[in-house]
Amino acid sequence: QIERDHKDMVTIFASDIVQFDKISAHWSEAKVKGLLDRFHGKLDELCRKHDIFKVHAIGVSYFAVANLVKDQTHDHCKRVVDFAKEAILVA
Numbered sequence: 001q002i003e004r005d006h007k008d009m010v011t012i013f014a015s016d017i018v019q020f021d022k023i024s025a026h027w028s029e030a031k032v033k034g035l036l037d038r039f040h041g042k043l044d045e046l047c048r049k050h051d052i053f054k055v056h057a058i059g060v061s062y063f064a065v066a067n068l069v070k071d072q073t074h075d076h077c078k079r080v081v082d083f084a085k086e087a088i089l090v091a
Contacts, residue, residue, distance in 0.1 A: 010067045011080040013052070015043075015087065017060040036060065042090040050083040 024032050040057045047054045047064055055063040067076035
């Protein structure tokens with residue numbers, strides 16, 4: 001949990017898996033859950049690596065933010081860009 005605070009600038013990462021419902025329509029529930037758990041786990045690792053805050057993960061959506069919890073004014077954009085590049089590679 002984070003304390004309420006005002007920040008002039010943050011950088012937000014938001015992702016969604018395009019057409020996931022169509023792609024996974026014929027998969028078992030266990031296969032879908034396993035794939036999403038592994039993917040979210042990889043993104044969680046990247047959050048720790050790039051020191052950005054995971055806001056929420058639900059279904060195929062994932063949200064993270066930099067310069068919210070910690071003062072990262074000098075490089076919050078770069079942190080999220082680097083995170084996003086690696087997220088594409090682990091997808």
